[in-house]
Amino acid sequence: MSGSFPPTRLTVLARIRSPVPDERRDAFGPLIEAYWKPIYTYLRIRWGLPAEDAQDATQSFLASAFEKRWLERFDPSRARFRTFLRTCVDRFAMNRDQAARRLKRGGGARIVGLDFETAEGELRERPLEDPVDQDELFRHEWIRGLFSRSVEEVRAECAAAGQLARFALFERYDLGPESDLSYADLAQDLGLTVSQVTSGLAAARRQFRARALANLRAACLTHDEFRSEAREILGIEVE
Amino acid sequence: MTRASVWTALSDASLRRLASVANLPDLSGTRYTLREEIGRGGMAVVYRAHDETLGRAVAIKVSSAPGGRADLDARMRTEAKVLALLEHPGVVPVHDAGVLPDGRAFYVMKHVRGTLLGDLARSQLAADERVRILERMCETMAFAHAHGIVHRDLKPDNVMIGGFGEVLVMDWGVARIPGEPGEAGAVIGTPGYMAPEQAAGRSGDADQRADVYALGAILFALLVGADPPAEPEAVQAGLAARRDLPRRLRAVAGKALATDRAARYSDAEEMGADLARFRAGRPVAARPEIWVERAARSAWAYRTAIGLVLAYLAMRVVVAWLAG
Numbered sequence: 001m002s003g004s005f006p007p008t009r010l011t012v013l014a015r016i017r018s019p020v021p022d023e024r025r026d027a028f029g030p031l032i033e034a035y036w037k038p039i040y041t042y043l044r045i046r047w048g049l050p051a052e053d054a055q056d057a058t059q060s061f062l063a064s065a066f067e068k069r070w071l072e073r074f075d076p077s078r079a080r081f082r083t084f085l086r087t088c089v090d091r092f093a094m095n096r097d098q099a100a101r102r103l104k105r106g107g108g109a110r111i112v113g114l115d116f117e118t119a120e121g122e123l124r125e126r127p128l129e130d131p132v133d134q135d136e137l138f139r140h141e142w143i144r145g146l147f148s149r150s151v152e153e154v155r156a157e158c159a160a161a162g163q164l165a166r167f168a169l170f171e172r173y174d175l176g177p178e179s180d181l182s183y184a185d186l187a188q189d190l191g192l193t194v195s196q197v198t199s200g201l202a203a204a205r206r207q208f209r210a211r212a213l214a215n216l217r218a219a220c221l222t223h224d225e226f227r228s229e230a231r232e233i234l235g236i237e238v239e
Numbered sequence: 240m241t242r243a244s245v246w247t248a249l250s251d252a253s254l255r256r257l258a259s260v261a262n263l264p265d266l267s268g269t270r271y272t273l274r275e276e277i278g279r280g281g282m283a284v285v286y287r288a289h290d291e292t293l294g295r296a297v298a299i300k301v302s303s304a305p306g307g308r309a310d311l312d313a314r315m316r317t318e319a320k321v322l323a324l325l326e327h328p329g330v331v332p333v334h335d336a337g338v339l340p341d342g343r344a345f346y347v348m349k350h351v352r353g354t355l356l357g358d359l360a361r362s363q364l365a366a367d368e369r370v371r372i373l374e375r376m377c378e379t380m381a382f383a384h385a386h387g388i389v390h391r392d393l394k395p396d397n398v399m400i401g402g403f404g405e406v407l408v409m410d411w412g413v414a415r416i417p418g419e420p421g422e423a424g425a426v427i428g429t430p431g432y433m434a435p436e437q438a439a440g441r442s443g444d445a446d447q448r449a450d451v452y453a454l455g456a457i458l459f460a461l462l463v464g465a466d467p468p469a470e471p472e473a474v475q476a477g478l479a480a481r482r483d484l485p486r487r488l489r490a491v492a493g494k495a496l497a498t499d500r501a502a503r504y505s506d507a508e509e510m511g512a513d514l515a516r517f518r519a520g521r522p523v524a525a526r527p528e529i530w531v532e533r534a535a536r537s538a539w540a541y542r543t544a545i546g547l548v549l550a551y552l553a554m555r556v557v558v559a560w561l562a563g
Binding site: 125140143144147148151174175176183195198199202203205206208209212231233234235236237238239 | 249250251253254256257258259260261262263265266267268272279282284302303304308309311340341
């Protein structure tokens with residue numbers, strides 16, 4: 001079942017702490033995938049950095065986290081990983097002048113493939129409000145990234161299987177603004193039967209659930225954290 | 240990581256919607272259409288749904304673990320079996336049970352509209368009505384005990400008061416069924432409402448007297464207006480301190496909440512009988528009367544006749560005095 005935990009996942013924390021750089025890099029990759037955007041958004045909103053500075057700071061933070069092996073200090077018994085990471089980002093941002101100088105000297109690797117343009121575009125579509133609770137802001141942006149990746153994967157799966165009509169249903173009913181649209185309305189609009197709408201939506205949601213759980217699992221360093229996040233974010237109990 | 244699609248900027252509203260639909264049960268292929276979530280517990284969610292075949296509203300309880308989880312599925316099966324076994328006005332009737340296409344265990348039951356006792360207890364509710372509710376609960380539990388079933392998690396939030404005053408005992412997911420092995424070392428129940436033997440990890444051998452303790456704890460909550468403390472000694476002390484409450488009612492609660500289960504009512508029927516005696520103004524088994532109390536109660540019961548006799552005697556005295 002989707003909730004079962006692959007044995008390799010149990011060792012994410014151990015792999016982050018591995019003395020072998022390649023092994024650490026392999027473990028680090030999925031974490032960058034899961035966290036770069038919330039880090040960028042957090043720096044933009046909470047720290048008020050201009051887009052370019054936030055991009056540099058995100059790059060610099062991630063590179064430093066890998067090179068200086070900051071993540072090894074994570075203690076699951078004290079906090080969740082995302083809380084620990086957010087605290088690291090805060091500390092980094094407080095000392096960002098130093099980090100900027102290092103970047104200017106040419107120090108620090110750059111991580112390729114971070115789509116800051118899209119991230120900035122998403123930010124433009126909503127107000128840059130700084131909530132009082134910074135942990136909640138980081139969590140919220142992290143969930144946004146998690147769901148966005150999962151939806152994109154559902155779209156790709158549907159496209160590959162020639163089932164974009166299913167994704168269109170999902171997009172219309174579950175991703176759009178709240179509306180009073182009934183299954184019957186949707187069926188009429190899309191030229192389907194109500195039964196097809198019901199089963200199509202159920203299948204798309206099932207795909208989304210599976211992808212969201214897989215991405216969540218990749219973003220959690222311990223199984224207990226994964227279980228707890230799955231319960232809180234998705235209302236799902238996993239073993 | 241680069242992509243471009245209309246939904247890339249998921250709004251906050253979309254995030255909330257996705258979080259809620261991610262765990263919606265897959266009812267495709269069944270005769271039920273999902274309407275809305277109406278309740279959520281730690282292990283399962285209850286939805287209002289429409290039975291398309293019979294054209295009526297039903298409630299569907301679905302495990303929170305899509306794809307199945309052995310312990311949750313077992314709970315759902317147990318609960319459905321208990322509901323099917325207990326055909327009683329105090330138990331919600333079950334209509335259907337099975338496994339959904341997404342692997343989750345579910346069962347379908349009557350859709351009951353009402354208020355949880357936990358919410359009702361915080362509102363204005365006459366003292367006699369509170370005792371009546373508990374008496375109805377005792378009747379339901381007496382029926383369950385007669386079938387060898389122990390609920391093991393009775394508490395105000397597991398009791399629904401229907402629109403016509405009906406009292407429904409719900410959430411039988413951790414009930415013990417005769418013939419099924421107990422869980423060694425398991426702590427099953429809710430602090431404050433679980434019997435000391437359950438809190439000590441002996442839920443496996445909890446019998447009907449564990450339910451009696453929980454009924455006593457609910458009586459405590461209804462009388463005092465707060466959850467009972469988890470320590471039985473503190474509960475007894477709390478009861479003793481409430482001298483504003485009827486002594487016989489405190490005695491009933493005290494007996495039900497005895498730490499030693501041998502000192503409690505033997506089952507819910509016995510406790511219900513004592514509550515009925517209290518409501519009828521008769522002595523309760525939990526507290527035998529002393530002669531002064533018996534005399535006072537008799538005097539009160541025959542107050543009209545005694546009044547007439549006294550008036551007659553007074554009249555005779557006055558007449559005799561006037562005559563001479």
